Structure formats: structure tokens, C-alpha cells
Amino acid sequence: MSDLRHLLDDVPVVATAGTDLLADSIEQQGARVVRSDWRPPVPGTEAALAKLAADGRNPAANQTAIERMLAVRPQLVDVRVARDAFADMTDRTFFHAGPPLTWERASGPMRGAIIGAMIYEGMATDPEDAAAKAERGEIELSPCHHHGAVGPMAGVTSPSMPVAVVDDAAGNGVAYSTLNEGLGKVLRYGAFASETIDRLRWMDSVLGPVLRAVLLRRGPIDLQALIAQALQMGDDGHNRNRAVTSLFLREIGPALIDGADAPVDERSGVFQFIDGNDHFMLNLVMAAGKLGSDAASGVPASSLVTVMARNGTDFGVRLSGTGDQWFTAPAPPVDGLYLGSFSEEDASPDIGDSTITETVGLGGLAMAAAPAIVGFVGGTAAGAVRRTLAMYEITLAEHPAYQIPMLEFRGTPVGIDAARVVRTGVRPQINTGIAGAVPGTGMVGAGLVEAPMECFAQGIRSLAASLG
Amino acid sequence: MIARVEIHPGRYHDSVRLMQASKAVQNVDGVGDALVAMGTELNLGLLADMGFDMEGVADAGPNDLLVALRAENEATIAAAHRALDEALSHKVVPSGGLDAPTPKTAGAAAAASDANVVLLSVPGEHAFVEAMEALESGRHVMIFSDNVPLDQEVILKRYGIDHDLLVMGPDCGTAIVDGVGLGFANAVLPGSVSMVGASGTGIQEMCALLDDAGIGVRHALGTGSRDLSEPVGAASTLQALAALENDPASDLIVLISKPPAAEVAEKVRRAAEACTKPVVITFMGETTLEDGAGAVLSELGRPPTEYGAWVAPPRDHRPGTVRGLFSGGTLASEARFVAAPLLGEIGATEDDAGHAFIDYGDDEYTQGRAHPMIDQTVRLERLAAAGHDESVGVILMDVVLGYGANADPSAELAPLVGQAIDAGAAVVVSLCGTRGDPQGRDAQAEALNRAGASVYLSNAAAAMAAARLGSEGRLA
Numbered sequence: 022m023s024d025l026r027h028l029l030d031d032v033p034v035v036a037t038a039g040t041d042l043l044a045d046s047i048e049q050q051g052a053r054v055v056r057s058d059w060r061p062p063v064p065g066t067e068a069a070l071a072k073l074a075a076d077g078r079n080p081a082a083n084q085t086a087i088e089r090m091l092a093v094r095p096q097l098v099d100v101r102v103a104r105d106a107f108a109d110m111t112d113r114t115f116f117h118a119g120p121p122l123t124w125e126r127a128s129g130p131m132r133g134a135i136i137g138a139m140i141y142e143g144m145a146t147d148p149e150d151a152a153a154k155a156e157r158g159e160i161e162l163s164p165c166h167h168h169g170a171v172g173p174m175a176g177v178t179s180p181s182m183p184v185a186v187v188d189d190a191a192g193n194g195v196a197y198s199t200l201n202e203g204l205g206k207v208l209r210y211g212a213f214a215s216e217t218i219d220r221l222r223w224m225d226s227v228l229g230p231v232l233r234a235v236l237l238r239r240g241p242i243d244l245q246a247l248i249a250q251a252l253q254m255g256d257d258g259h260n261r262n263r264a265v266t267s268l269f270l271r272e273i274g275p276a277l278i279d280g281a282d283a284p285v286d287e288r289s290g291v292f293q294f295i296d297g298n299d300h301f302m303l304n305l306v307m308a309a310g311k312l313g314s315d316a317a318s319g320v321p322a323s324s325l326v327t328v329m330a331r332n333g334t335d336f337g338v339r340l341s342g343t344g345d346q347w348f349t350a351p352a353p354p355v356d357g358l359y360l361g362s363f364s365e366e367d368a369s370p371d372i373g374d375s376t377i378t379e380t381v382g383l384g385g386l387a388m389a390a391a392p393a394i395v396g397f398v399g400g401t402a403a404g405a406v407r408r409t410l411a412m413y414e415i416t417l418a419e420h421p422a423y424q425i426p427m428l429e430f431r432g433t434p435v436g437i438d439a440a441r442v443v444r445t446g447v448r449p450q451i452n453t454g455i456a457g458a459v460p461g462t463g464m465v466g467a468g469l470v471e472a473p474m475e476c477f478a479q480g481i482r483s484l485a486a487s488l489g
Numbered sequence: 490m491i492a493r494v495e496i497h498p499g500r501y502h503d504s505v506r507l508m509q510a511s512k513a514v515q516n517v518d519g520v521g522d523a524l525v526a527m528g529t530e531l532n533l534g535l536l537a538d539m540g541f542d543m544e545g546v547a548d549a550g551p552n553d554l555l556v557a558l559r560a561e562n563e564a565t566i567a568a569a570h571r572a573l574d575e576a577l578s579h580k581v582v583p584s585g586g587l588d589a590p591t592p593k594t595a596g597a598a599a600a601a602s603d604a605n606v607v608l609l610s611v612p613g614e615h616a617f618v619e620a621m622e623a624l625e626s627g628r629h630v631m632i633f634s635d636n637v638p639l640d641q642e643v644i645l646k647r648y649g650i651d652h653d654l655l656v657m658g659p660d661c662g663t664a665i666v667d668g669v670g671l672g673f674a675n676a677v678l679p680g681s682v683s684m685v686g687a688s689g690t691g692i693q694e695m696c697a698l699l700d701d702a703g704i705g706v707r708h709a710l711g712t713g714s715r716d717l718s719e720p721v722g723a724a725s726t727l728q729a730l731a732a733l734e735n736d737p738a739s740d741l742i743v744l745i746s747k748p749p750a751a752e753v754a755e756k757v758r759r760a761a762e763a764c765t766k767p768v769v770i771t772f773m774g775e776t777t778l779e780d781g782a783g784a785v786l787s788e789l790g791r792p793p794t795e796y797g798a799w800v801a802p803p804r805d806h807r808p809g810t811v812r813g814l815f816s817g818g819t820l821a822s823e824a825r826f827v828a829a830p831l832l833g834e835i836g837a838t839e840d841d842a843g844h845a846f847i848d849y850g851d852d853e854y855t856q857g858r859a860h861p862m863i864d865q866t867v868r869l870e871r872l873a874a875a876g877h878d879e880s881v882g883v884i885l886m887d888v889v890l891g892y893g894a895n896a897d898p899s900a901e902l903a904p905l906v907g908q909a910i911d912a913g914a915a916v917v918v919s920l921c922g923t924r925g926d927p928q929g930r931d932a933q934a935e936a937l938n939r940a941g942a943s944v945y946l947s948n949a950a951a952a953m954a955a956a957r958l959g960s961e962g963r964l965a
Contacts, residue, residue, distance in 0.1 A: 025655050032669055033666045035608050036595045059595065414592065
């Protein structure tokens with residue numbers, strides 16, 4: 022017999038959405054009310070949200086998708102050369118960040134990085150030559166995300182580059198990323214100076230092989246364990262990676278010292294390079310994220326965001342339930358702090374696959390863990406905490422491994438639900454670097470950006486249409 | 490006069506708050522017209538109708554706040570803005586520390602707390618998604634909103650039945666759970682009578698009559714106005730009935746509905762007969778709420794009672810039709826049912842010549858406004874007009890008290906009642922309230938009675954009194 026779950030046994034506790042008057046009158050009677058700050062969904066998503074709710078599969082589908090995302094145990098197992106790692110990579114293939122892109126529509130830093138990579142690969146003698154060849158269609162552009170890979174900023178990955186291989190300890194999938202070049206005149210920010218090219222050559226001739234030998238000697242490195250520790254040491258996993266890079270050096274230290282089949286000056290060079298680059302681990306954190314993202318994709322009716330990525334022209338989003346479809350909107354400008362005499366006028370719109378960190382509960386979503394970079398949020402630690410707290414409203418779970426000391430070790434908000442984004446109007450918070458708009462400039466600053474609402478609105482409409 | 494139209498993108502407020510804000514702005518000295526509303530198609534139309542310049546407003550959407558006003562000078566406009574900001578300033582104090590922000594949906598608010606009921610008064614087109622979320626997180630839901638599509642109601646109630654969750658509504662104005670009123674509800678005495686009702690004001694009137702007889706109420710579970718329609722099939726009514734049958738503290742069940750679909754009525758009757766507890770069925774159109782209350786008294790072994798009445802001394806009134814100005818749809822239709830034998834045909838719209846009992850709580854009159862139980866503006870206008878209308882002999886109106894209703898309805902009504910009576914009309918009031926209501930039932934009755942109205946606690950008695958006055962007037 023029905024008892025309506027004891028509804029009739031006691032005074033009700035009422036959660037409200039809508040007019041305050043009704044909440045007031047319940048309180049007037051001495052009963053408890055929990056209010057919400059409700060607002061209508063993003064215009065144009067009403068019908069899709071209603072269809073999703075009526076269909077009924079969404080909650081269970083999201084549960085499945087987030088469980089898959091959280092089940093992966095990413096570990097760094099190898100460093101390989103891109104052309105060997107990617108079966109479909111030809112000598113004229115260049116992977117790039119974000120959704121699909123043509124040379125014609127490419128932004129300054131993206132063009133700069135492609136030019137740099139063409140010079141590095143020996144396909145062009147100088148920037149003008151590279152640009153002319155790119156314009157004639159002598160290269161083939163393809164998003165990293167289409168190949169199980171991710172790349173920060175321009176994300177340009179060319180055949181000779183060393184790539185990190187991250188797989189799931191449980192055997193479900195593999196993901197790749199380039200190795201991080203450091204800051205300054207670097208390819209990913211669109212630089213193509215001779216120092217940029219020289220560094221890339223050193224990375225493929227020394228850094229890649231040494232790291233590979235280290236990994237062969239010591240075995241895989243548990244990335245999730247490193248990231249989890251680093252969050253408790255002030256990293257967010259996107260814009261601050263100082264702690265996690267330090268932990269990485271400790272992990273590889275013994276094998277690096279033991280020899281790793283390389284001369285001592287090379288091993289010393291590798292140590293100094295990683296030690297001098299606080300962002301070395303960013304790319305590996307990203308590959309770990311990509312592994313979770315891929316694991317969560319392809320669950321019908323799920324509105325979980327599996328990818329957020331920008332190519333400097335477009336911001337693209339993918340949802341678990343809509344598979345490989347991209348939902349794009351113009352990449353927004355970044356609200357940030359600038360290096361030296363650079364200003365907003367020098368900045369390129371948002372760029373990079375590094376937003377994969379936000380899709381797996383790091384970066385802007387874990388801002389509360391990183392008081393060292395609160396300058397981006399107006400300089401207060403409380404502001405950073407508020408940003409993280411706001412993200413729980415649009416996420417499906419709290420990360421079981423990634424915890425925030427400031428929040429009594431609460432798990433980071435993880436698993437962005439596009440349906441909740443369009444319903445609440447709360448957009449995912451992203452921490453990011455800023456590239457110079459003019460090709461060859463490099464990094465000009467870092468700051469905050471919010472993902473464009475239009476991507477999520479399109480995604481929800483498309484998901485609703487997929488329900489049949 | 491200066492005309493000013495502004496758009497504030499992304500500044501959302503609910504319609505009731507905006508109504509209050511519009512009023513606050515209009516009350517500023519020197520302000521002529523004022524409209525503070527979200528940029529819905531309807532409100533943009535309203536703005537155009539008010540003769541404001543639409544240039545620059547064309548792109549406004551439903552998430553953008555429109556502020557339009559005419560004022561004597563810039564100082565007045567500044568004063569109007571101050572009044573607006575004050576009216577719209579949010580009660581929720583932004584957290585300065587580590588507290589979580591206010592949840593954005595009721596489902597999230599419920600999930601983060603021990604709330605067991607979610608009360609929704611969002612615009613009807615958005616209610617389904619919110620209600621589904623509440624149900625999926627294991628919460629009962631009361632949907633105060635109307636204009637929710639019927640197929641969505643069916644889906645919600647099916648889900649509710651499958652998961653032992655009660656869906657009250659859509660269009661559920663009133664509920665009482667363990668003595669606590671949700672929506673429009675009256676302060677009741679503790680008791681062992683419980684109700685299931687597809688009509689908010691039906692429940693309120695029953696509460697008022699039982700209260701007058703000294704009988705308390707434990708639960709009143711609203712089901713929404715369409716629950717006894719064929720497509721919904723009394724889903725919530727049957728669920729609520731079963732739960733009350735199992736509630737050890739409920740001794741008697743009262744079932745209230747507007748006339749249901751025939752097959753559904755049969756199903757409900759069979760379920761009522763299967764109960765071990767006495768069930769008093771009040772299908773309006775077959776019987777009145779006063780008769781229903783009488784049946785409750787009789788089941789409880791109490792003698793019949795005379796319900797409260799504050800009758801004005803007899804005096805002549807001008808001949809003419811009876812005009813009913815109602816805020817409760819159920820009260821309006823019951824009044825028609827009671828008065829029809831004496832008055833003959835009674836219309837339901839303002840276009841009807843002759844007797845007409847109009848429900849100003851109907852969508853047609855509430856677009857862009859709060860319900861007339863909260864915001865009396867429309868009824869005040871119509872009361873003043875009826876007072877001046879020589880063809881109207883008798884004015885009948887309901888006044889609903891309780892939580893959620895206007896804080897002091899007689900303060901605005903009494904002067905107009907006095908004017909109507911001075912102009913020669915008779916005024917009869919159906920007062921729906923309990924002695925514990927925050928407005929003070931007897932003080933409200935006395936204020937209206939002092940102004941010359943005859944006031945009855947029983948809506949049927951008020952309708953009968955008005956019909957008698959009206960038919961005498963016609964005979965004279």
C-alpha cells in the first residue's frame with residue numbers, strides 16, 4: 022500500500038522555484054523553505070529540454086557516462102614519434118587544437134604554429150614559403166581530438182614530434198599529447214623563431230628518447246595520483262602545474278639518474294628543461310583528461326560534455342550522446358592579465374585543447390584548489406572558491422580522487438551537464454593562457470573565459486533530435 | 490512628459506516581483522504609465538499598445554528586462570529608478586565567504602537539503618522540466634503554475650505513480666500538508682479531517698466552513714484542475730486517496746472536484762467506496778461545498794450549523810442584473826450553480842449581457858499580472874465600473890483570505906463597495922477565510938459590512954442572497 026514515502030507523517034520541508042511570495046508564506050507558518058534562484062532556460066532550448074525530460078533516459082545515461090569518465094586510471098606508459106603513433110598521419114598531416122578548421126579561417130597563433138611546424142618538418146624554408154604552401158593546400162589539417170590526441174593552445178602536432186602515450190591501467194583506451202615546450206617563444210603560442218624550431222628539434226632528438234628510456238626502466242607513471250596530490254599543493258591542473266611538474270620530476274628522478282641509456286649531459290639537459298618549465302605536466306594532464314573524455318563518449322541520450330576545445334577561431338563542444346558531432350560558436354576573447362606591455366588588443370581569441378582539463382573536473386572548475394593564481398579572479402581566494410562552488414550546479418559528480426582542501430576535501434565538480442548549463446545559464450569556467458594575435462608573437466597573458474552558451478544550446482537541441 | 494524605454498539584458502525576475510516593481514514605479518509622484526516586465530512577446534505587445542517607441546526594443550528577449558515609463562521630468566525618472574532598484578533588490582544576500590551559492594533550480598535546492606516537497610511557480614512552459622527533475626531526485630512536487638501541456642501532466646503523474654511520489658498540479662493553487670499551507674491556503678485548526686481536491690478554492694472554502702464549525706484539518710492534497718479529466722484519469726486523486734486511507738491520523742476524507750469526466754467519476758467513486766474510512770464526495774455541479782461541509786458534520790456526529798454571516802440592514806437597491814466579480818473559478822461556478830434556479834441564464838464573460846459571474850483568475854485576465862487574490866487591480870477597476878453601471882443591480886464578489894493572498898483586501902475594496910452602494914447597487918461578499926488567517930477573518934468581514942456589504946462565509950449562501958436580491962430587483 023502506498024504511503025507516499027512518509028509525506029503525510031510530518032511537517033514538509035519545501036524547496037521552491039518561482040515567486041518568493043509563496044516561499045514567504047510557508048516560512049510565515051514556521052515551516053522550513055529552501056529557495057532557488059531560478060531563471061528561464063536559454064531561449065531556444067525549451068522544447069529540447071522538455072523532450073529530454075519526457076524521454077526519461079537522460080539521468081541514467083549521464084550516470085553511465087560519468088561513471089565511465091571516472092573509472093579510467095590514466096598512466097604515462099611511453100613516448101613515441103607522432104608518425105608512428107598515429108596510423109592515419111601522413112608526412113603532410115598537421116593536427117591542430119579545437120574543432121575542424123581550414124587555413125583560410127585560421128587565427129594568427131594557429132597560422133604561426135602551422136608555419137613553425139612546416140619549417141620544423143623541413144616542408145618550408147621560411148614563413149612566407151610555409152604560408153604560401155599552406156594556402157595552396159599542400160598540407161592536411163585535422164583536429165587532434167579526431168585522433169585520440171590533445172594539444173595545448175594551437176595544439177599543432179606534426180609527424181616528427183614526440184608524443185606522450187597515456188593509457189588506462191584497466192586497459193580501456195589510449196590517449197596522446199605533444200610534450201610541453203615551456204613558455205616564451207614557443208610553437209603552441211604561434212611562434213616560429215629559430216629558437217622555437219631548435220627547441221622542437223632538441224625535443225625529438227633528446228627529450229623524447231630519454232623519457233622513453235626512463236619509462237621503460239621504471240614502468241608506467243600513475244598520472245591520477247600525481248594530479249590528486251598536486252591539487253592539494255596549490256595546482257588547478259590547467260593554469261598552475263608547478264606542483265604536479267615537481268612531483269613528476271621526483272617520479273622519474275631515480276631512473277633518470279640511473280642512466281636511462283643516455284649520456285649524462287642529455288639526462289642533465291632533460292632534468293633542467295623539465296625543472297625550468299612549470300607547465301611541463303600540462304600536456305600529460307590533458308592526455309589523462311582525454312582518456313576519461315573518450316571513455317565517456319557515445320552514451321545515447323547523455324548530455325555530458327565530453328569535449329570543450331578551441332582553435333582560435335571557433336569554440337567547439339561535444340556531448341556524449343551526440344558522438345562525434347561538434348557544436349561551435351565564435352571563440353570568445355579571454356579576460357585576463359597581460360605580460361609586460363601586452364594588452365587586450367594584442368590577444369587572440371580563446372585557443373587550445375587544454376579545456377579538456379575543465380571537462381574532467383580540473384582547471385577553472387578546480388580554481389578553489391589554486392590560491393596562487395587567484396589574481397585571475399580579481400585577487401581573492403574567496404572569489405576562487407565561489408567559482409568552484411558555482412560549478413557544482415552544472416556538474417554530475419564530485420571527483421573521487423581530485424579533492425579540494427579548502428572545501429574540506431570535497432571532490433572537484435566533474436562532468437559538465439550541458440542540459441544544466443542551458444537550464445541555469447551557468448557556463449563552465451575556464452582558466453587559460455592567451456596567445457598573441459599576430460603570428461609569431463607567442464604568449465601575451467593568461468586569464469579566464471567562459472564557454473559560449475550557444476555551443477551548449479546547439480548540443481542540447483541536437484541531443485533532443487537524436488532521441489527520435 | 491518624458492517617455493523612456495530601457496532594456497537591461499539578462500536581468501531576470503519573476504512576474505510577481507515585476508508586478509510589484511511596476512506598481513512601486515507607478516506610485517512615484519509624477520510618473521504616468523510604467524511597465525516593468527521581461528521582454529516576452531506579450532509584454533512587447535503591451536509596450537507597443539501603451540504607445541512607447543519600439544525602436545531599440547525589437548531585439549529584446551524573454552531574458553531581458555524592459556523598463557518603460559512616462560514621467561514629468563528627469564528627477565522623477567531618477568526617483569522611479571530608485572523605487573525600481575529597491576523593489577527588485579534581491580533578498581538573497583550574496584555570500585562573502587565559502588558558502589555555496591543559492592541553487593539555480595528547485596531540484597538542486599532539494600537535492601542539497603532534506604526538502605521532501607518541491608513547489609514550482611515558474612511559467613507553465615518551463616514547469617515540466619523542473620518537475621521532472623524534482624521527481625527524479627525523489628521529491629514530491631506541487632505545480633502551482635498553469636498552462637502546462639496536458640501530455641506533460643500525464644507523463645509526470647505516471648512517473649509519480651511508478652515511484653510513489655505525489656504530483657500536485659499543474660494548476661494546483663492549494664495544498665495543506667500536516668497543517669502547513671502551500672500556495673494559497675488558510676490557517677486551519679489541527680484536526681483529523683483530510684481532503685483531496687482538484688480545486689484550490691474548493692479546498693479553501695471547505696477549510697473555511699469546517700473552521701467556522703470548529704473542525705480542524707490535517708491534510709488537503711491538491712491534485713490540479715485537470716486531474717479528473719479523462720486523459721489524466723484521476724491519477725493523483727486516487728494516489729492521494731490511498732495515502733489518506735493509510736494515514737493513521739486522518740479519520741475522514743473529503744473529496745472535492747469540479748464536475749469530472751463521467752468514467753473518471755465512476756472510478757473515483759469506486760475507490761472511495763473501497764476505503765475503510767468515511768469519504769465525503771463533493772462534485773460541484775451536483776452539490777455545494779456547504780452541503781459537503783454539512784455531510785462532514787453529520788459523519789462526525791455534529792449538529793448542522795449556521796455559517797458566519799454579517800448581513801447588511803435591508804435597504805432598497807436599484808433594479809438590474811447581478812454581476813459576479815470572482816477571483817476563484819470554483820467559487821464562480823458554484824455561485825452560478827446556486828443562483829441559476831432563481832436568475833435563469835448566467836453568463837461567464839464580460840461580453841455577456843444580463844447576469845454574468847466572471848472569474849478574474851482566468852488566464853484571460855491574469856496575463857502579465859499576479860493572480861487577483863494577490864493583486865486586486867483588475868477587480869477594483871471592475872467593482873468601480875459596476876458601481877457606476879446603472880444596469881447592474883447587485884454586485885457579488887468573493888474575497889479569499891489566507892497565506893499567499895492579499896494582506897488586507899478590504900482596505901482597497903471597502904471604499905469602492907461604499908461608492909457602489911451609494912450609487913444604488915447592493916453588494917454581497919462571499920468571504921473565504923478562517924479565524925486564524927493572517928488577514929483577520931472577522932476584521933475583514935466587519936470592514937466590508939461597515940461599508941454596506943452583506944458578507945457570508947458560505948459561498949452558496951452568498952450566491953443565494955445575491956440571487957434573491959437580483960430576482961427581487963427584476964420582479965420590481
